[in-house]
Amino acid sequence: MSTEFHKLLFEISEALVTDELAALKFLSLDHVPRRKLEAIHEPKAFLEVLQEKDMIGAGNLFFLKELLYRIHRIDLLTAHLGSSREEMERELQVLGRAQVSAYRQLLYGIAEDLTSEDVRSVKFLLQKQLPKTKLQENASMLQVFLEMEINGIIKEDNLTMLKDILQRFRADIKKKIDAYEEKKKENYSREEVRYPVSVSVYPEEQGAEGEAAKQHGKIYKMKNNPHGYCLILNNHIFRNPRYNREGTLQDGEAVKRVFKWLQFETVEYMDLEGKKIYETIKEYSKKDHRNMDCFVCFIFSHGEKDKIKGVDDECVNIDDLVSCFTGTNCPSLAGKPKVFIIQACQGSVRHPSVAVESDCSGPLEVDASPLTSIPDKADILIGMATVEDYLSYRSRRTGSVYIQSLCEKMELLCPQREDLAAILTEVNNEVAKRELEGSKQMPKITSTLLKKLIFEVPQ
Template identity: 45%
Template sequence: MDFHKLLYTISEALATEDLVALKFLSLEHIPLRKQEGIRDPEALFLALEEKGMMEEDNLSFLKELLFRINRIDILTDKLSSSREEMERELQIPGRAKVSQFRYLLFQLSENITTDELKSLKFLLIKELPKCKLDNEMTLIDVFIEMEKKGLVAEENLETLKIICEKIDKSLLKKIEEYELDRNVEMYITKGHGGQTEVSEVQDSLWPSQTASDSPGIQEETQQPDLYKMSSRPRGICLILNNHDFTKARSEVPKLQNIKDRNGTDADAAALRKVFTKLHFEIAEHKDLTAEQIRHTVHVYRNMDHRDRDCFVCCILSHGDKGIIFGTDGQETSIQALTTSFTGMNCPSLAGKPKVFFIQACQGDTFQRGVHIETDSTELGSSVEADARFQLECIPDEADFLLGMATMKDFVSYRSTTQGTWYIQSLCEHLEKSCPRGEDILSILTAVNREVSRKNDRLNQGKQMPQPSFTLRKKLIFPVN
């Protein structure tokens, strides 16, 4: 395609907010005074072409800009590139043309809520004119004004750090990560290159850091109190979704009253949506027998997870104490499933978080409403709570998190149309809280609070989820 025709086609695909972002990321190359007259992408592209930043045989800067603002669709469709290609390209020293400082500010603007922006403006009311802090001002606009006043610069982030600490510590964390990377880069640039020296810089910033010889633990030097969560994809999110229990009813006499799990597809859809946003690779399997569940888990246990930072498994089925049921009514031990991913059984996940969410009853107390069902097996009073069900479900090994929909001995509730109380609440809180940088245990506490307040109106039934964990660090799922 003709060069300028290609640029026009790309400009037509860009939204107004995309243009604002592109102009901001280009400030090191096109000064603010000249940007004031730019009203459309074509004008911006022309200005970049005049500066030698964009040529027919060199579109690397345009690709970088589109990658930075996350317009991967244009990058792929119009420029035959991809997210993975750009990630590799930008790791090459000197290849990136958008300054890390400028990109940091852009990331902050993408991760702030409306209420947080209002709070930030309020905290700056003595520093900036009121007319510069009206309701129409975006955070990018505010950053530009702060730069004009000398309140923020590549080597001066203290004011911004103080404000971010007050409104959202996840924003502060991004700034601190930037400062660490910058300090290490400067240290190397001054002639102190080499892995030993870089480690010494990091040790001086985080003296509590300790080394680990465990296989699979990577980049411990970056955030000793956080699990590394920067790979793309983050890892696999395995969803085992059992709906049809016809086979169980016909083949297992004691389960002849077990119901199909209507509404479970709403849970699976919610999990797919939220974990896709969190950059996981989704792998869903539906209506598995107990043997098929064990086989599927075996397959994912034997996969190579070295390039992934995490593993998530969501199981949606009927269950009892310490077990879940396959669609054939046969039992599978939850402990056997989780233990499959210990460091001994799955070395490529050693030292990395393994997260399991189990939507299934853990007892035979159930509720018989029309619109609200339980995920119990409805086994009846003749079934005993045998000792074989009393095994702990989570391995003794570190780095596991098990989120159970309900406590041992009790049922969990499911709407036949809207899904389960637990999974729906979990997904809502993940979607709301992960962009704010909240860790998973804080999120699960909020889920506990919400689900415990729900009530089965027919029988006044209640439900209390139960997380258990052997995590050694905070587990945060970043959205970027």
């Protein structure tokens, strides 16, 4: 990390006072565990935790800008971060840009609006719900809100008790909660009617395709050109020549052929070290995808269970790569599909082979299942060449069994408007049937897609 960046964080931390630190911690609760925040007692430690969580970095200061804007430290925003109130207001109007949730903004705004007498009234009315030790005179409104959350009295989709309390002496603030709830309902309604379902929109479609048109609201939209990036990270030549992956160039060519045909901006990076794999993925997560429909990433390398190896034999966790594209870390892709296809081993269980070789570089541990946190991340699909603990296979001459099968199936089934999950299931079936010199391979699909992902074929 650069000296200039550390100096910047030091100067900002020196300018923050205790109450402001408490506000920053409260506003960050959706991104940093409460237990970790409770252990922080000074601003420097808070900024260090944000770095650890990858919420801020030398080239990624938006979350810090937003936090300072929310707590009204416009002087720090202007003097140290080259921004302004007006610029932040414009930025935060962009859908999905704000990283502090509307719920947490609401609670913080209420805490700011309440007078000392109001806070005493809230504490008095909560005596039966919260322990007296949590309602002492020096407890701030933000601390009270935290205790209410811990005890299940309030949560994002249920603010009934807080409304009832405020109705008694601050009906004006209760109306703010009403407005928040109304907006939340509107957002849900807008999501439900985003895509028209009238058959008349698709007059040329009849029969089964007409029925598909009726279900259009359950299909991710694909209207832009290009539809998105297709990023290929292809490791061929390793530091140790005995691990070189012959045949992987054919995989790269097959993917480029298919995704250029499907109108994706296709980019291939060759022979990356472990650290560079992560940095490249991170770089693409920070790009502006607002005019894109989708993101696709192929990774070809050696691997261990839930890890990918760089050409320097250093590993990077698959979950760390995927996490770069959560709604929080890549807001311009929030609600859009993110696809990761990984050709690598996930363990060391070997089968005899002659004409094919494994995408694995040595004895590996087998004590953990990969991608256990993926179900918490919406709109992500991961296709793995093999289930955990096992090897995947690649022909030196024609490329990997999994990737070549996938590309063939996409060329066959995309024109028939098959969705990607169905295509990958076909690939699973085909690969599982094959005898690989006495060996078998079973690919795996992990998906939190909320709709069908159908790639549009250009006419």
